Amino acid sequence: MTVSSTSSQVKGARLPWSGLLALSCAAFTAVMTELLPAGLLPAMAPPLDVAESRIGFLVTGYAAASFLAAVPLTAALRGLPRRPVLCGALLGFAVSNTLVALSSSYPLTFAARLLAGAMGGTLWALLAGCAARMVPAGRRGRAVAIVLAGITLALSLGVPAGTALAGAVGWRAAFATLAVLAVLLVGWIRLRVPAFPGEPAHARVPLARVALRPGVRPVLSVTLFLLLGHQVMYTYVAAFAEHAGYGRTDLLLAVFGTATVAGIWVTGVLIDRHLRHTLLAALALFSGALLTLGPGTARAHPLLVGAVALWGVAFGGAPTLIQTALVNASGPAEADVATSLQTTVYNAGIAAGSLTGGVALDSLGPEALPWTALPPALLALATVAAARRHAFPGRRHAVAPQGNAPVEPVP
Template sequence: MTTASVSGGAGTPAAPPPRLPLSGLLALSTAAFTAVLTELLPAGLLPRMAPDLGVSEARVGYLVTGYALASFLAAIPLTAALRGLPRRPVLIGALLGFAAADTVTALSSSYGLTFAARLTAGVMGGTLWAMLVGYAARMVPAERRGRAIAVVLAGITLALSLGLPAGTALADALGWRAAFAAPAVSAVLLVVWVRRRVPGFPGEPPAERVPLLRVAALPGIGTVLSVTLTLLVGHQVMYTYVAPFAKDAGFGRTGLVLLVFGVATVAGIWLTGALVDRHLRRTLLGALALLAAAMLALGSWAGHAAVLLTAVALWGVAFGGAPTLVQTALVDASGTANADVATSLQTTVYNAGIAAGSLTGGLILGSSDSEALPWTTLLLITVTLLTVAAGHRRAFPPGRPSDVRADLRANAGHD
């Protein structure tokens, strides 16, 4: 390589890396925020919603379960069915679906109608999550892909750390219906933002569509999906039951524990965004090692409040950037042309991991005591760490891989 090719011309300094299209990426991040807020809001409003809907708090809790189940079932088939359509209308349709579902929830006094609205919202969620990461990846050059995905997925953390407490506060002030009306209105306003700032991309022409099974069989995809599953199961085992764990450890201020975790995840996202494009593999290995150390500390010394809060903070930093790391690895392995299909697979695995982790933690808590939770998580995170360390080079490469779209087209004639 000549000096001129490095500098952009004799005596001419290299061009700076292109700036991120922040307005469009923040619109996608707000879509992620809206989806998470819609999904989890009933969990914080159980005592308020149950009397108005004439059901028990447990049945209100099923509104979260129904959403997750619909999202789990819809992600792959809907993504496959819609992949030929232009991307921005599909995104706008999903947002309008959220607006309609949240509006019905805010107005309904029937549990059956509310449950149907939640199923609709779950279908919209499955569609949205399958396309957000791929959309972000197509908006930037490959060398900025990880940072763009980090911006979009920051909406998840902000929803958990700020959106849900704000929704609960709004319900305290104006009633639970106002808490659902707010994301309905914001989803409509977000459509305008998306229409103005998010670029339109065409759907996949039939001749260029790679079948779902071939995408799943691409080198590295299986490894990334297995890492996603064990990571989420391990995290959810502990996170779902952090309140009884903290109480049993002698620290009853669960709100403070969750606040520390939430703030730390923001730091984790920022740190990941700075490193993911240059050091994806090392950053993921470091995050998993930090998470393992946090679980070791919680399992051994959680009775000391300072140790507990420090370990929770390390856990938050480590896990905060994990979605960005695994989803960036998935897009790198699949190529941007197949990112929506690959992400639909990951969305399904993600929801399965959350459900399996919550179930596993509940079984552990029912058969022993909460002290076993961090050790179970440590075991699963160790398995995840070893999988990444030994994983396929396409899954977790030391540097930025090239897009595999050309490889797929070159191999299309050999099937």
């Protein structure tokens, strides 16, 4: 297939907006379910008769379950049709959030959160693969960007809105609302997301072989480095802002959230034609923001806010770019397995970044955080720059001749 014929087909193809938005809302629901307890520590602790720190463990438990469950559950469910697995994960969210809304027992609440984490690990492994299979190869990046925009909207708008809703009508009502939303999404997905088949047993590529594909390993490495560097700063941004004499952490986070929306919009425009260069620019922007914050210039508050905005633009687009590169490297038919590996690496990066940032904060002080985050950010940039043949090629991709084969660059 020539580049011109591929381009004309892609240009004429219409995106299946309803199905993609359903998947985006599923991503929104997953992020809301994961992070909502973090904004409700004082409200949830007395009814459950525990300290606020134990409510924080509800987020930790979710992440741990997602980390542990993503690969084995995805591997076990590879043979099943994709749409029922998606719906089952959402019904798992509905059950979990219903239990949290009704429970007065901390152990039961924690168990419900573990269920939600396992469902989250399964859901994240499916979303990008389903989006990629719904569109021609030349629209794959934009489709993934639409789906992953649900993450950005949850972080920038959903979590603050959920916290406000909990303040107005109670935290139990907020979790019940998420349960209802998950059930409604099941109906939407059944109507608008195609019934993609699972992988027949004879056609399944072993998980280890997917992981060892040349293009997959660099993408997973970039995922780890980016999340490690990002989480060093994001987890302790309040301590860094306080050290800089900037007392409005809420405003700083609002700037970051708004900038991520801009970042994912720019990414959606550029991703299908310029994935490699857009990702290089995003990682360079993140590194530049850290270099701006490092020398103590954060005490100049306009520079602090500006650097955080640049960081938000970079981070808004980078995960979508990396996810699309992973789908291209693995092939859409094996994207679920590859994405389950990425989910595990993603959560490992979050945990490692939070731990590394905490050690740096305790031993060296808040001013060391940008310098601690900079090396993994530069490693991510260097990995993308070096991996131009398989993982992050500079040229556009054609449709793969077989569903299980990775797409190859058009000569």
